[in-house]
Amino acid sequence: xxxxxxxxxxxxxxxxxxxxxxxxxxxxxxxxxxxxxxxxxxxxxxxxxxxxxxxxxxxxxxxxxxxxxxxxxxxxxxxxxxxxxxxxxxxxxxxxxxxxxxxxxxxxxxxxxxxxxxxxxxxxxxxxxxxxxxxxxxxxxxxxxxxxxxxxxxxxxxxxxxxxxxxxxxxxxxxxxxxxxxxxxxxxxxxxxxxxxxxxxxxxxxxxxxxxxxxxxxxxxxxxxxxxxxxxxxxxxxxxxxxxxxxxxxxxxxxxxxxxxxxxxxxxxxxxxxxxxxxxxxxxxxxxxxxxxxxxxxxxxxxxxxx
Amino acid sequence: xxxxxxxxxxxxxxxxxxxxxxxxxxxxxxxxxxxxxxxxxxxxxxxxxxxxxxxxxxxxxxxxxxxxxxxxxxxxxxxxxxxxxxxxxxxxxxxxxxxxxxxxxxxxxxxxxxxxxxxxxxxxxxxxxxxxxxxxxxxxxxxxxxxxxxxxxxxxxxxxxxxxxxxxxxxxxxxxxxxxxxxxxxxxxxxxxxxxxxxxxxxxxxxxxxxxxxxxxxxxxxxxxxxxxxxxxxxxxxxxxxxxxxxxxxxxxxxxxxxxxxxxxxxxxxxxxxxxxxxxxxxxxxxxxxxxxxxxxxxxxxxxxxxxxxxxxxxxxxxxxxxxxxxxxxxxxxxxxxxxxxxxxxxxxxxxxxx
Numbered sequence: 001x002x003x004x005x006x007x008x009x010x011x012x013x014x015x016x017x018x019x020x021x022x023x024x025x026x027x028x029x030x031x032x033x034x035x036x037x038x039x040x041x042x043x044x045x046x047x048x049x050x051x052x053x054x055x056x057x058x059x060x061x062x063x064x065x066x067x068x069x070x071x072x073x074x075x076x077x078x079x080x081x082x083x084x085x086x087x088x089x090x091x092x093x094x095x096x097x098x099x100x101x102x103x104x105x106x107x108x109x110x111x112x113x114x115x116x117x118x119x120x121x122x123x124x125x126x127x128x129x130x131x132x133x134x135x136x137x138x139x140x141x142x143x144x145x146x147x148x149x150x151x152x153x154x155x156x157x158x159x160x161x162x163x164x165x166x167x168x169x170x171x172x173x174x175x176x177x178x179x180x181x182x183x184x185x186x187x188x189x190x191x192x193x194x195x196x197x198x199x200x201x202x203x204x205x206x207x208x209x210x211x212x213x214x215x216x217x218x219x220x221x222x223x224x225x226x227x228x229x230x231x232x233x234x235x236x237x238x239x240x241x242x243x244x245x246x247x248x249x250x251x252x253x254x255x256x257x258x259x260x261x262x263x264x265x266x267x268x269x270x271x272x273x274x275x276x277x278x279x280x281x282x283x284x285x286x287x288x289x290x291x292x293x294x295x296x297x298x299x300x301x302x303x304x305x306x307x
Numbered sequence: 308x309x310x311x312x313x314x315x316x317x318x319x320x321x322x323x324x325x326x327x328x329x330x331x332x333x334x335x336x337x338x339x340x341x342x343x344x345x346x347x348x349x350x351x352x353x354x355x356x357x358x359x360x361x362x363x364x365x366x367x368x369x370x371x372x373x374x375x376x377x378x379x380x381x382x383x384x385x386x387x388x389x390x391x392x393x394x395x396x397x398x399x400x401x402x403x404x405x406x407x408x409x410x411x412x413x414x415x416x417x418x419x420x421x422x423x424x425x426x427x428x429x430x431x432x433x434x435x436x437x438x439x440x441x442x443x444x445x446x447x448x449x450x451x452x453x454x455x456x457x458x459x460x461x462x463x464x465x466x467x468x469x470x471x472x473x474x475x476x477x478x479x480x481x482x483x484x485x486x487x488x489x490x491x492x493x494x495x496x497x498x499x500x501x502x503x504x505x506x507x508x509x510x511x512x513x514x515x516x517x518x519x520x521x522x523x524x525x526x527x528x529x530x531x532x533x534x535x536x537x538x539x540x541x542x543x544x545x546x547x548x549x550x551x552x553x554x555x556x557x558x559x560x561x562x563x564x565x566x567x568x569x570x571x572x573x574x575x576x577x578x579x580x581x582x583x584x585x586x587x588x589x590x591x592x593x594x595x596x597x598x599x600x601x602x603x604x605x606x607x608x609x610x611x612x613x614x615x616x617x618x619x620x621x622x623x624x625x626x627x628x629x630x631x632x633x634x635x636x637x638x639x640x641x642x643x644x645x646x647x648x649x650x651x652x653x654x655x656x657x658x659x660x661x662x
Binding site for chain 1: 373374375377422423426430432433434436437438440441444445448558559562565566569609610612613615616617618619620623624625627
């Protein structure tokens with residue numbers, strides 16, 4: 001704010017100096033980490049079912065709401081409440097798959113998509129009945145902020161970076177080195193071949209929903225201390241997570257993470273240089289542009305559709 | 308066999324008779340709505356007609372072209388605001404507002420459908436969801452045109468020439484007349500060549516393409532038609548209510564519309580229309596059961612969203628052919644009973660394209 005050199009000239013005569021730019025970048029990366037977790041959830045379910053799970057955003061909502069419930073109503077200490085909230089969200093994901101996805105045996109993608117749309121509405125409405133319509137908050141995991149080259153960063157943002165990074169590392173480890181992860185990958189590549197070597201694809205679909213719900217729940221837990229949560233925040237997280245997954249390239253976990261971070265950065269830079277009025281529209285416009293211009297995503301390989 | 312074709316033509320007459328009776332019932336219904344709350348009942352029945360109009364477009368898209376839109380509330384809103392702006396702000400007649408609503412929604416539908424329908428899979432669903440959210444933000448933020456979050460008021464009543472649709476009855480007839488027209492247009496589409504092509508792509512997209520069906524062109528046209536139906540409904544809504552606000556045109560309403568189309572069933576126009584009537588009345592149970600206590604009313608309204616969501620999930624899981632499928636079964640039984648007393652199984656050979 002002291003610098004008047006105007007390194008970066010935004011529209012509306014907005015001048016953005018370096019620390020301020022860094023501030024926007026960090027905020028973007030923080031949101032981007034959340035989007036990355038949601039995008040990973042989309043990717044995992046898409047890989048195992050070929051379906052876009054429109055209820056993915058509700059897992060973010062549930063992660064926050066259930067943690068708040070465990071903390072305020074059950075009176076558990078924060079770490080335990082968060083753990084319980086995330087695990088319960090995972091359980092909801094598993095139950096959702098067993099009750100609503102599995103009974104539709106033919107796996108018709110249009111039918112499953114419509115079911116997830118209905119499920120999204122049902123989950124948010126049930127959350128309203130159970131926890132009420134008001135906004136809920138969690139205390140921050142650690143208070144205060146740190147100074148990074150003149151930009152200040154809330155410690156909670158560090159937690160968000162950390163949680164996202166640990167989730168990605170664990171997920172990579174699981175997919176690369178554990179039998180379960182390999183079985184899930186095998187199913188994503190070829191269900192029938194996987195069945196031939198003794199893997200139960202239905203089980204893998206259920207697990208992928210549970211895993212996606214846990215990732216969404218982590219995102220909800222991590223972001224609730226900063227942004228609060230309510231029964232109706234799900235769809236907006238869902239759309240942004242999906243935009244991130246598409247931006248990166250649907251079906252590839254690393255692309256999903258890169259897509260999330262890129263989307264977060266683009267969003268906060270648009271606030272810095274253009275206007276904050278249409279902040280939420282930016283990610284949607286990016287989503288539409290990518291769908292129309294480069295549907296395989298920025299980081300996805302060329303996957304020309306075969307007829 | 309000439310005997311059989313005679314039977315079928317007789318069956319078609321039965322269907323024509325059913326349609327005629329239904330039209331008559333819809334047409335004379337307002338004459339029987341009297342009493343203190345007649346205005347309210349007619350208003351609700353007019354909303355039902357508006358939803359039937361939108362869902363007819365969605366039925367074409369979902370039931371015949373195999374695509375789902377999660378953004379039809381946005382086309383509804385686009386039509387409503389376009390019409391409101393032209394009639395209230397520019398002071399033009401309602402007819403011009405209607406034309407503007409049609410033009411804007413057709414262009415919007417085209418811009419959305421052409422790129423996303425070239426892709427395989429169900430990217431259209433996400434594209435429409437994104438479009439719906441963008442429009443909702445625009446309705447709120449572009450306040451110099453839309454009135455912002457407070458809404459747009461003072462929209463004149465619909466009129467044709469010097470005739471103003473001022474009474475609740477005339478508005479009801481206007482809306483249901485337009486809805487009937489839309490169903491007729493749709494029936495012509497699905498029973499003609501485009502309908503055959505769409506049925507072909509339902510069976511096998513690859514097979515349909517190999518037989519020379521322009522798959523993308525067909526889906527795009529269907530999507531644009533469904534967007535325009537929603538736009539026309541929006542224009543009617545804006546003019547009859549006189550006020551529009553962004554809270555009407557939400558993602559939630561788009562999903563309710565999808566619920567109606569899904570409950571209605573595929574390859575049918577009557578099914579979705581019936582579902583639209585049924586599910587719209589869920590929000591107004593006091594119309595169906597007059598004298599319902601306020602407490603029960605409040606409970607139903609509190610659980611409305613859950614009802615819609617459960618309808619979607621349960622129908623897709625356990626009743627994938629929806630109301631139309633059930634209707635077909637009943638009609639099939641009727642047909643066998645009425646025109647084929649011998650009880651042969653040929654009745655099943657004709658299934659699948661009841662309107």
